[in-house]
Amino acid sequence: xSDPSKEWPLWEVFVRGxxxxxxRHVGSVHAxxxxxxxxxxxxxxxxxMEGVSLWVLPSAQIVSxxxxxxxxxxxxxxxxxxxxxxxxxxxxxxxxx
Amino acid sequence: MNMxxxxxxxxxxxxxxxxxxxxxxxxxxxxxxxxxxxxxxxxDQIGQATHFLGLAGAIEGKGRDADHLAFRRDVMxxxxxxxxxxxxxxxxxxxxxxxxxxxxxxxxxxxxxLVKDERFAAIAAKALKEVSYHAQLAGDWIVRLGDGTxxxxxxxIAGLDWxxxxxxxxxxxxxxxxxxxxAGAGVDKAALRAMWDKRIDAMLAEATLTRPxxxxxxxxGRQGRHSEHLGHLLSDMQFLQRAYPDATW
Numbered sequence: 001x002s003d004p005s006k007e008w009p010l011w012e013v014f015v016r017g018x019x020x021x022x023x024r025h026v027g028s029v030h031a032x033x034x035x036x037x038x039x040x041x042x043x044x045x046x047x048x049m050e051g052v053s054l055w056v057l058p059s060a061q062i063v064s065x066x067x068x069x070x071x072x073x074x075x076x077x078x079x080x081x082x083x084x085x086x087x088x089x090x091x092x093x094x095x096x097x
Numbered sequence: 098m099n100m101x102x103x104x105x106x107x108x109x110x111x112x113x114x115x116x117x118x119x120x121x122x123x124x125x126x127x128x129x130x131x132x133x134x135x136x137x138x139x140x141d142q143i144g145q146a147t148h149f150l151g152l153a154g155a156i157e158g159k160g161r162d163a164d165h166l167a168f169r170r171d172v173m174x175x176x177x178x179x180x181x182x183x184x185x186x187x188x189x190x191x192x193x194x195x196x197x198x199x200x201x202x203x204x205x206x207x208x209x210x211l212v213k214d215e216r217f218a219a220i221a222a223k224a225l226k227e228v229s230y231h232a233q234l235a236g237d238w239i240v241r242l243g244d245g246t247x248x249x250x251x252x253x254i255a256g257l258d259w260x261x262x263x264x265x266x267x268x269x270x271x272x273x274x275x276x277x278x279x280a281g282a283g284v285d286k287a288a289l290r291a292m293w294d295k296r297i298d299a300m301l302a303e304a305t306l307t308r309p310x311x312x313x314x315x316x317x318g319r320q321g322r323h324s325e326h327l328g329h330l331l332s333d334m335q336f337l338q339r340a341y342p343d344a345t346w
Binding site for chain 2 (some may be wrong): 007029030031032035036039040043044047
């Protein structure tokens with residue numbers, strides 16, 4: 001690899017497909033600026049299908065949770081069934097829930 | 098070939114030769130992402146070529162399909178403009194060619210999408226979406242390189258200077274253009290010049306560049322009089338089909 005300090009920064013790419021409800025993370029691209037990142041994301045991840053929406057953001061801007069904290073963050077929810085609305089019957093024809 | 102078939106052939110040849118040139122970049126671009134962008138543009142151009150050459154063959158009515166027209170003609174029978182056959186050079190030179198030509202294709206296809214002949218109008222309408230993207234992408238690179246480092250700026254100026262003399266040909270009209278307009282399929286290319294100048298000048302200004310000095314226009318591509326570059330390009334492109342002329346693939 002060449003000198004990392006001379007490489008374009010990394011951008012995370014989120015795509016909302018035609019008829020999709022939310023943007024999903026699909027991968028990343030290197031680009032010098034946001035506009036270039038959008039163009040590269042378009043070529044790399046959407047093949048320019050019409051009706052899709054793209055988000056790019058600098059990877060450096062993302063703050064993620066620490067895997068070491070996973071137990072404290074997520075496990076308390078697991079044994080409290082009353083927190084989960086799983087006892088309702090969902091009528092037919094209700095989608096995207 | 099009748100005039101209308103020749104007319105379709107010209108647009109097919111433009112896209113085919115530019116597609117071939119861009120294909121040469123594959124795996125050699127400055128960055129992985131740029132490699133993908135160039136390949137994408139190349140594929141769009143090859144798609145346009147397939148449509149226009151197919152149409153040319155259909156109008157001609159002698160059973161030549163797009164493959165036959167692409168792979169079984171020699172230099173003198175190609176009618177692409179001289180701009181698209183110019184060598185890739187460095188990245189700036191390639192982007193200069195793309196920038197000048199894509200802005201031309203946008204204006205051309207905008208008008209062609211409105212012609213009475215539905216075959217031409219349909220191909221142009223589809224291609225217009227593609228070339229609008231090419232023009233935007235190339236324009237962004239003109240600005241980045243022109244207004245970039247000292248070296249990128251020098252290369253951009255040199256690239257534009259190389260390509261500039263071939264731009265007058267884009268707007269030259271001849272009897273084939275006149276016949277196509279009469280047949281409800283043609284575009285008045287000369288009328289596109291003012292708008293093209295305006296767009297090019299605006300982008301050059303944004304890139305802090307000025308128009309290359311005017312020089313004697315180099316013409317001849319439409320009549321089959323090409324620069325020395327096209328023969329070599331075709332020998333690469335057509336080798337297999339010339340060696341095995343009637344193979345199916």
